[in-house]
Amino acid sequence: MALPDTGMTDAASPPADALVRIGYVFRPHGVRGELKVAPEAESARAFADLATVYVGAAPERARPYDVTGVRTQETKRGLTVLLTLRDVDDRTAAEALAKRTVYAAADDLALDEEELFVHDLIGARVVTDTGTPVGTVADLMPLPGPDVLVIERPGRPDALVPWVEALVPTVDLDAGCITIAPIDGLLD
Known part of the structure; x- marks a missing residue:
């Protein structure tokens, strides 16, 4: 009723x-x-x-x-x-x-194998493909193009990284870690 x-x-x-x-x-x-x-x-x-x-x-x-x-x-x-x-x-x-x-x-909600919830990303550590710590995930911002990963960095402005495989090649939720492959200027 x-x-x-x-x-x-x-x-x-x-x-x-x-x-x-x-x-x-x-x-x-x-x-x-x-x-x-x-x-x-x-x-x-x-x-x-x-x-x-x-x-x-x-x-x-x-x-x-x-x-x-x-x-x-x-x-x-x-x-x-x-x-x-x-x-x-x-x-x-x-x-x-x-x-x-x-x-x-x-x-x-039913997710496909490669889908995940945004809230599962929040708080994950972010490192570069060389192992350098970057910060932690604050959000995944939806945009008309690719979504953007918002990374909180201690003592620095947030970094915005497009959510595309070339820049975010590895997401390991079990380890609570996301690996990014930054191009020149992406984190500056």
Whole structure:
């Protein structure tokens, strides 16, 4: 049974640390309540397989919503997910969810062999291919081109490294270490 006029399910929400950020609602789409979402996954498949998403400013404040429709749209920003949620059926309701993060329960997400969660990268040590320590992963920033690995460096500005195999050849989550192959000027 749904809670009245909220689009939310009456199921218990998972704990905040079990939610994974999968996208960001940047604005409504049209007048029927669709949401334009910038996905953080490489494909929209993650959205298509979900019955429930959680929307909020932070995981601990995210509220569950039943997913009733998912479609994609290619834009100059890259792939956009057009997400429809139960009882979010007009532009006003969609505007109330704009600028919020979309989360999914980690247990509800199925990953391919080569996919991983951003939260699994956070805090990993980063070293160069010669073994020189660089810093720790602070985030993986989604961009229209390749995503960018944000590396915190003690006493220096963060380094931004494009998430491409040529520059990030090795990710060893078991060891908590990522190896980068920096080109001249990348870390300056």
